[in-house]
Every structure is written in structure tokens, then in C-alpha cells.
Amino acid sequence: MAELKYMLFLGCVIPYRISSYEISARKVAEKLGIELVEMPEFNCCGLPLDPVSHDMMLTLAARNLCLAEQQKLNIMTLCTGCAGTMRKVNMTLKEDKKLKEKVNGYLKETGLEFKGTIKVRHLIQMLAEDVGLERIKATVQKPLNPLKVAEHNGCHVLRPTKYIGFDDPENPTILKNLIELTGAKCLDYMDETECCGAPIIGVNDVIPLQLAREKLNHIMAVGAQALVTVCPFCHMMYDLHQSRIERAFNEKFGIPVLHYTQLLGLAMGFSPDELGFKELRVNATKLLDQLGS
Amino acid sequence: MSETKETREKELGEKAVIKVSEMDPRFKYEIRKIPGAEKIMLCFQCGTCTADCPIARFSDSYRPRKLMRMTQLGLKDRILSSDVIWLCAACFTCVDHCPQDVGIASIIRALRNLAVDEGFIPRVYKELGSCVLKTGYAYRIPELRHRKREEQGLPPLPKANVESIAKLSDVTGFSKLFEEKKVA
Structure with missing residues (x-):
């Protein structure tokens, strides 16, 4: 290797x-x-x-x-x-x-x-292609078994296919596999590959909030306990702006948004503090309690 | 959003009658020369881009198919002065799905570049640009963040070579775009 x-x-x-x-x-x-x-x-x-x-x-x-x-x-x-x-x-x-x-x-x-x-x-390309799932799996000490999450890849890790050539942009599975090796279940939901909308928030702050709200609704509908992202910009849209979305649409989500590395870190046995959980805007305490982390 | 935006969005959508005098037949050739925008003429208006566009679902004005047609027709002034071209989120769904491989997102980028040349630049891009020139980073990282990194056991952030960035900004013509530009 x-x-x-x-x-x-x-x-x-x-x-x-x-x-x-x-x-x-x-x-x-x-x-x-x-x-x-x-x-x-x-x-x-x-x-x-x-x-x-x-x-x-x-x-x-x-x-x-x-x-x-x-x-x-x-x-x-x-x-x-x-x-x-x-x-x-x-x-x-x-x-x-x-x-x-x-x-x-x-x-x-x-x-x-x-x-x-x-x-x-x-x-995630490095993890899947260079490190390999087996080697990552071997580092899991605390499987996150009862946990059910949803994934959000982020457009630029998949598209345009011509330049990226990674995973199937219409039906991406690599991040799902990376999630499932931690023991958590990764649920399917509607419009999984849809954009978070964040890139235009500087010129229009209505449309991105509508897009993000829709995604949060879709993952709630399938019973996901958290959303897992691999992009800081997407993360910002769902975590940082979640309370703003709740206020704008008078809805309640309270869905923790975790970086994939936080999820994997928990499975490796790191404590939430070591993984920067305190920095998250949407409180993940309930989820962590359930995992006994 | 500003009131001017609303007005412009309406203008782009509602003026159904196009005057010949509004059309610049050379515009499509101008666009075609820009890297990534070579295939503008291949758009046959199937509408896959608009149908699959996440922004179009929530916007009353952003329609990639329409922008492609307007570009082919040479409605240069209407397009470049409109805020609508700034609504593409560059998710590249249209690029992947287009049966003609038109490269719609790159064409919209080309239109934006031309709009900036003409003096139309949304404030946010002016801010991002001047921050990159001043610090190397697209956002101004507050001193507090630097101190917090230390507390969190993170290494110091790599510094930017601002002189190099300034030089590159000059030779690419980027600096010039920031001089005396009105904000769209």
C-alpha cells in the first residue's frame, strides 16, 4: 500500500x-x-x-x-x-x-x-480508495449500533462526473458504506443528492433555506437521528442555519449534524470532547447519551 | 433582497416581446470563445436542466434553459444586468444530466465573468475577492479564532503569500475588476 x-x-x-x-x-x-x-x-x-x-x-x-x-x-x-x-x-x-x-x-x-x-x-475518497474500508473497520472499538443516520455527500465530491469520476452521482454508496462500518445504519431518503443551497446564500438567503428545510424534512420522515456531512459549507447550512430555518418556517427539527469524522471518531472510541462536539450548534447530547459516549 | 433585484427578475421573465434591436447576433460567438462555454450552440431547449435544477424549484425567475436560449439569441444586456445569473449554486446537476453536454454551469460562469467585466458584481463577491487579496482566505478569520486554535491544540494556520497573490491578481486582470466597480 x-x-x-x-x-x-x-x-x-x-x-x-x-x-x-x-x-x-x-x-x-x-x-x-x-x-x-x-x-x-x-x-x-x-x-x-x-x-x-x-x-x-x-x-x-x-x-x-x-x-x-x-x-x-x-x-x-x-x-x-x-x-x-x-x-x-x-x-x-x-x-x-x-x-x-x-x-x-x-x-x-x-x-x-x-x-x-x-x-x-x-x-472520503482518501478513506475509501487509499486507506480502504477494511483497515478503517479494524479501528472501530465502539460500534454505534442502534444509531440511524442519513448522509449528505455534497455536490462537488460527486459532480461534474466528467471531472470528478468518484462514486455514482445518481446513487452514491461510498459514504453510506463508510458510515455503516461504524455500526450505524445509514437510511435512504428522498432527493439524497440534492444541493444544500449554501453557495448562493450571499445573494439570496431565501432559496437556500427552503432547500435545506426540505432536506431536513426528508431525513426526519425516514426517522434519521442525525445528518452526516463531509463538507463544511453543507454543514454550515444544516447545523449553523438550522435554528434560522426553524424560525423562518415555524417548524422544529433539532437534528444534530455530524461531520463523518466525528461519527467515525466516536466509533474509534474518542470522547465527544476530543471530537469537537461542543462546537456544534445543534445539540447532540441526546444522541450521545443514547450511545453512552 | 433589494427592490432592484425584484424589478430585474420580473424584467427578465415578463417582457415576452423581444425587439430585434435588443439582440446581438455576435454574442453567442463571443461566449463560445470562453473556455467551458464552447458548446452553447448545442442547446436544443429540451429543458432537462431546468427540470432537474434545485434552485429553479424554489425560484420564480431562475431558469437555466431560458438563460441558454437568451444567450443564443444574443440578449446580452438583459442577461448581464440581471441578478438571475447569480442564482446558480454550481451543483452541476444540469452539467451531468444535459443530453447535449452543453456545460450549462460553465456557461453561466462565463456570463457572470462578462457581467463583472461590464461592472455588475454582487457585493458578496466583492467582499470575498478583496478578502482573498488581503489575507489569502476568502473570509476574514478573526484574531479570536487564531487564539482558539491554540487552545484547541490545532497548529497555526498557514500564512498567505500576499505579495504573490497580488502579482497573480494583476497579471490575470483580477485586480482591474475591483477598481471603481459599481455593486449590482
Whole structure:
């Protein structure tokens, strides 16, 4: 098996307000023997600026790829947006010689050159493809047996298929398998692969809340006790904004939203405190009590 | 949402009669040159994009099929000045489902880039952009967060090379977009 060593790309949303994801991811990675190297320098993956300037997005993403290339490390991200963007740019620049020349022309100004020698992995892709389900399963000490959850993949870990090429975007099963190896049951529900809506919350705060509300309703309908996410942006939509959705629609959800790494961490035997459960907006105490964690 | 937004959304939807003088026949060729938007002419208006679009289900104005047709017709001014193009969440469902592989989300991105060129930029993107230029991060990370990381046993955040970002911003033309732009 290849060495499990990656350059960790944190992105912007996690350090800004979703530290529970980082805390739990680092714990879980350590347990699995994954070595995470910090970025020597950081800049945004470029995704939020794509609507303003496609060239700037390409260049910012490529700059991060170059920094990882210099250290001969593959990139691992916790954010699906960062993963999707850098995967897409990595692939496009490798395939499109003209575009690569253009971007390298920009990067030259800062002494960098994109070569296309590394890979970009999202957390769940790394877990499923590089670490392997069996090896993860072997670290489970406290199976989360009675627990029933629902999953939300996040668009950019699945689509566009042409660039991502991971799992089946119409019927994704990898995250479900990762969840079920913890002993928790992962339930099917309506419109599982639907977007959380978060990317447009800065221009329209009505539609994203409607979308998120619909998802929460769908997972409540099947009796899920928690929603499991693998993206800080999606997490923000369902956790941070859940009380706002409750107020706007005069409904009550109270559905804890966990990062996959928190769920796995619990099964590995870490305490909720070690996994940043205190940072969650929607209280998960009831769920934790039931698990005896 | 602002009142202007409501007005514009209505305009995009309700003006059923299109004057020939409004149409710019060169617009589709202009769009076609942009990476990712090459296949604009292939849209045959089947409507799969709109039918599968999560935003369209909750919006009265956002219709990707309509935007593709308007682009083909060259209704440049109507499209670029409209807030509707800023409603795509980039979930890429339309990209995956389009039978003609039109790459709708990339075309909408191209339209947004052109709108910014024309001076229309939603405030949120101005903020994200200037934050990346100032700090490398898309959001301003408060000092409190940095201190909390230490308490939580997390390593310090990697620093940005702001000079490098500024250089890249200049050569890509990004800096210029932020000078004296009105906010849409």
C-alpha cells in the first residue's frame, strides 16, 4: 500500500467557523496512521472567485497544486468545494496544453510552474480508495449500533462526473458504506443528492433555506437521528442555519449534524470532547447519551 | 433582497416581446470563445436542466434553459444586468444530466465573468475577492479564532503569500475588476 502522507488543504470555511471538522479529522487521521503535512503557504482554492474571474480561479487553484508538487505530496481536503475545484483544475490543465501554458504564464510571475505530478483527494475518497474500508473497520472499538443516520455527500465530491469520476452521482454508496462500518445504519431518503443551497446564500438567503428545510424534512420522515456531512459549507447550512430555518418556517427539527469524522471518531472510541462536539450548534447530547459516549 | 433585484427578475421573465434591436447576433460567438462555454450552440431547449435544477424549484425567475436560449439569441444586456445569473449554486446537476453536454454551469460562469467585466458584481463577491487579496482566505478569520486554535491544540494556520497573490491578481486582470466597480 502506498504511503499515507498528504498535504492537508484546510480551505477557508473550516478555519473561519467549522473547527469541529478539523479537530475530528485530525484525530481520525492519526488513528489511521495518516500523516498530514501543513501547507507551507496558503491561498483560497479559487472556487468563490470563479464567478468573478475564471482565470483567477484557475491560477489560485494551480498555485496550491504547485506548492504540493514541490513537496511531492498529494493534496487531501476536507471541503468538497476545494477538492472539486482543485481536481477539476488539475485535470483540465493536464489535458489542455494551451490553457496550461496560459496559467503557467501567470504563475511564472511568482516563480512557479504547474507540472501535473500530484493528485487531489477529498477525505472520503482518501478513506475509501487509499486507506480502504477494511483497515478503517479494524479501528472501530465502539460500534454505534442502534444509531440511524442519513448522509449528505455534497455536490462537488460527486459532480461534474466528467471531472470528478468518484462514486455514482445518481446513487452514491461510498459514504453510506463508510458510515455503516461504524455500526450505524445509514437510511435512504428522498432527493439524497440534492444541493444544500449554501453557495448562493450571499445573494439570496431565501432559496437556500427552503432547500435545506426540505432536506431536513426528508431525513426526519425516514426517522434519521442525525445528518452526516463531509463538507463544511453543507454543514454550515444544516447545523449553523438550522435554528434560522426553524424560525423562518415555524417548524422544529433539532437534528444534530455530524461531520463523518466525528461519527467515525466516536466509533474509534474518542470522547465527544476530543471530537469537537461542543462546537456544534445543534445539540447532540441526546444522541450521545443514547450511545453512552 | 433589494427592490432592484425584484424589478430585474420580473424584467427578465415578463417582457415576452423581444425587439430585434435588443439582440446581438455576435454574442453567442463571443461566449463560445470562453473556455467551458464552447458548446452553447448545442442547446436544443429540451429543458432537462431546468427540470432537474434545485434552485429553479424554489425560484420564480431562475431558469437555466431560458438563460441558454437568451444567450443564443444574443440578449446580452438583459442577461448581464440581471441578478438571475447569480442564482446558480454550481451543483452541476444540469452539467451531468444535459443530453447535449452543453456545460450549462460553465456557461453561466462565463456570463457572470462578462457581467463583472461590464461592472455588475454582487457585493458578496466583492467582499470575498478583496478578502482573498488581503489575507489569502476568502473570509476574514478573526484574531479570536487564531487564539482558539491554540487552545484547541490545532497548529497555526498557514500564512498567505500576499505579495504573490497580488502579482497573480494583476497579471490575470483580477485586480482591474475591483477598481471603481459599481455593486449590482
